[in-house]
Amino acid sequence: MKNKVLRNAQWATLKKEKRKVKKEGQKQRKKEAEALGDKAPPKQIPRTIENTREADITTVDHDDEEVTFDITHDEYESYFSKTYVPKILITSSDNPHSKTIHFIRELTKIFPSSECQWRKRSSVKKMIQSAKEKNYTDVVVINEDRRVPNGMLVSHLPDGPTAYFKISNVKLTKDMKYKNIIKEFTTHRPEVILNNFQTRLGQAVSRMLASLFHYDPQFKGRRAVTFHNQRDYIFFRHHRYEFKSQKRAALRELGPRFTLRLKWLQKGTFDTIEGDYEWIIAGKRHEMETSRRRFFL
Helix, strand or coil, X not given: CCCHHHHHHHHHHHHHHHHHHHHHXXXXXXXXXXXXXXXXXXXXXXXXXXXXXXXXXXXXXXXXXXXXXXHHCCCCHHHHCCCCCCCEEEEECCCCCHHHHXXXXXXXXXXXXXXXXXXXXXXXXXXXXXXXXXXXXXXXXXXXXCCEEEEEEEEECCCCCEEEEEEEEEECHHHCCCCCHHHHXXXXXXXXXXXXXXEHHHHHHHHHHHCCCCCCCCHHHCEEEEEEEECCEEEEEEEEEEECCCCCEEEEECCCEEEEEEEEEEECCCCCCCCEEEEECCCCCCCCCCCCCCCCC
């Protein structure tokens, strides 16, 4: 059909008929399930990108001896053995603007035992060396582009590893639904929830993020921090929960909220020239994304 208007109208009519047939089928299945009761067939599972994910040979099996050995001998083994308390240095790129400054200040309230220091035109390597001498366990560098935070470098001290994440969809506490919610920030150490990290790479990233927080949360503060991985995007949320009854709880988002996407993971501390990369998004944009159902974390 050459006429564009008639073609669009015919397509809209066809879509409407498909929706009608689909809705009638759902109603019919619901009536049959009510009539059959316990003998009703199981509910159909919708087909999604997540449940049709391509198999990955690096998917973690916690019963595997090799996986157990790697966990007990990696760079974070001393943290999970509770031999030290994390001490974090947070900084930014040179001359940060207001949104980046507010974002860093909110991060210092989320990460326990964290301090903020401005770069003052010092290089990242010099700051990491200085942080080692002052017994910091991690360095976090927030980069910005066009006055908006757009990148986060995390380096574990003293021997690495180092990861760089792209930051997007940053929403500060002052922009959240409730006003003056920053007053609800307490000094209690939050609980940390790491969700849906399934591969060896995802496990390394999740352990790196977990090590930024104290291993002993203070449940009295009722604060929870969540890193949820979905399709290689890591969604960060910060909530305060309140028990309404024995079976019911309410969540109140405190903020900030943002999304991370891993760009590279490097052995050792920050070194872009001679550093040994464990994983990196190589080549042109989307070159590694050979399938919509292939994920790395």
